[in-house]
Amino acid sequence: MTAVDGRFDTALLRQAFGCFPSGVTAFCGVRDGSPEGMAASSFTTVSLDPPLVSVCVANTSSTWPKLAALQRLGLSVLADEHAPVARSLASKSADRFQGVDWTATESGAVFVHGATLWLECAPFKRIEAGDHEIVVLQITALAMYPDVSPIVFHRSGFRELLPGA
Numbered sequence: 001m002t003a004v005d006g007r008f009d010t011a012l013l014r015q016a017f018g019c020f021p022s023g024v025t026a027f028c029g030v031r032d033g034s035p036e037g038m039a040a041s042s043f044t045t046v047s048l049d050p051p052l053v054s055v056c057v058a059n060t061s062s063t064w065p066k067l068a069a070l071q072r073l074g075l076s077v078l079a080d081e082h083a084p085v086a087r088s089l090a091s092k093s094a095d096r097f098q099g100v101d102w103t104a105t106e107s108g109a110v111f112v113h114g115a116t117l118w119l120e121c122a123p124f125k126r127i128e129a130g131d132h133e134i135v136v137l138q139i140t141a142l143a144m145y146p147d148v149s150p151i152v153f154h155r156s157g158f159r160e161l162l163p164g165a
């Protein structure tokens with residue numbers, strides 16, 4: 001085991017966290033008439049009643065402060081064909097949504113077409129947590145497409161689920 005008095009090298013921790021496979025979400029909303037958003041693999045389901053989910057955002061994120069002011073946010077659980085979308089929504093490009101097939105609801109939530117799940121959310125709670133913030137969101141509407149296979153993020157790469165045996 002590698003242990004260093006409660007402090008770990010960041011690169012080592014990144015590698016360790018990367019052993020945990022996760023889905024990838026697009027966390028997006030409309031701000032001043034334009035879509036804003038980011039890729040987030042830290043999505044977690046939290047509570048059934050009330051219906052809550054969470055995303056962890058880095059304190060260094062320049063996108064989160066823009067999303068934080070919005071009344072409604074969209075979370076799209078990305079499909080296996082969405083690796084380019086995930087990369088684009090994490091890029092430093094001025095227009096992250098170029099080449100992304102997206103739609104906005106009247107409430108201002110932004111969703112990616114072809115995703116396996118859309119969750120329209122309202123801000124619920126923000127919790128400081130080290131160099132990240134845990135953003136708890138209350139689900140206000142959803143649409144699911146269970147036959148769409150989700151993308152998997154594992155060890156810094158995108159993978160696809162194999163069909164069940």
Ligand SMILES: Cc1cc2nc3c(=O)[nH]c(=O)nc-3n(C[C@H](O)[C@H](O)[C@H](O)COP(=O)(O)O)c2cc1C
Nearest residue numbers: 038039040041042056057058061062063064089090
């Ligand atoms: C697959 C993937 C998952 C990511 N997950 C998160 C995440 O959960 N939280 C986070 O703060 N950033 C995450 N990022 C990074 C953001 O998408 C984005 O690159 C980062 O916030 C920097 O951009 P910004 O300054 O516009 O926010 C992820 C990136 C990728 C490619």
